[in-house]
């Protein structure tokens with residue numbers, strides 16, 4: 088008889104949803120995390136009442152009603168709507184590309200005028216088989232939007248010229264012919280009142296959590312404590328990198344406390360020129376309509392990934408996808424380990440995807456355990 092039913096590696100969203108449902112069903116769980124806090128990448132640090140998104144701006148959005156209702160049991164959500172603004176050498180444009188943007192670019196006032204202008208802009212760039220990201224973007228939106236709003240940002244993000252990036256990175260570039268700055272098309276959107284920690288704390292209420300605890304420091308010991316392991320860390324690390332390392336893009340965040348109540352008038356401002364070294368500035372208080380006398384901003388710099396950096400975005404090129412499949416095969420043979428979440432599945436997941444996925448896995452698991 089083992090002490091726990093589940094040892095859950097990772098107190099991020101996946102691990103927390105799993106722990107919550109399993110505990111509710113009467114299972115005994117132990118959650119461990121190597122960081123000094125719960126929440127994984129959605130963790131917020133409260134500084135003078137401002138919830139600082141420590142691992143990048145997080146906006147909850149979904150069209151899935153069940154998931155929306157699920158998260159709403161853990162926190163109330165405010166009416167925050169993501170409507171980023173782009174700064175191109177001091178010229179300001181609304182995003183996503185919509186009638187406001189087209190007016191700012193060309194003073195066009197009607198959808199018909201805007202469509203005509205975009206057709207002119209695409210002109211001879213309309214190609215059937217774009218050879219790279221630059222050709223792809225030009226063929227979709229034409230010169231001004233590409234040069235002012237896409238090129239610099241994308242090149243900074245990937246650390247490479249748009250001519251050296253594959254066309255498939257940009258499949259579509261939605262153009263909206265209404266005066267609507269809402270970035271997401273989803274039905275539901277918002278920020279949890281009090282920040283994301285409220286959700287995680289509530290999910291993990293009644294579950295044992297050990298922080299500052301790395302699974303790999305005592306892998307056999309932890310594995311031996313429970314009937315099953317739920318693993319949400321990096322999949323290649325679990326198998327001791329036997330098929331080589333999976334690669335990531337990383338980010339660097341530079342936080343600054345400023346003695347002014349409102350630095351940029353918006354939560355997210357993208358810097359789309361190629362000279363500014365960062366891609367965006369986040370002003371955290373605006374996610375929650377903060378009225379503090381001071382503010383905290385974060386400059387976000389794209390960064391090469393090394394073992395010392397946080398792995399943020401998986402790189403889904405051919406080499407990494409093939410290596411991942413080798414690990415996935417190995418994972419399928421580990422009958423007592425459940426792999427889940429963005430690192431164990433080497434996949435970019437939004438929060439609503441992770442919740443849906445964790446719910447599916449834990450429900451299947453609990454049914455089998457009945």
Ligand code: FAD
Pocket residue numbers: 096097098099100101102119120121122126127128129142143144145146147148300301302303319320321338399400427428429430436437438439441
């Ligand atoms: P994580 O949150 O990474 O949790 C994994 C946990 O496992 C971590 O806490 C880690 O410390 C722990 N761990 C790993 N290895 C070990 C080990 N060996 N021992 C112990 N613990 C270990 N989603 C949205 O819906 N909206 C957004 O606006 C949004 N913005 C994003 C912005 C950025 C910059 C990034 C990178 C992601 C964004 N996301 C957003 C996605 C969101 O962050 C993820 O969907 C979610 O955090 C994934 O949860 P997870 O539990 O899978 O992983």
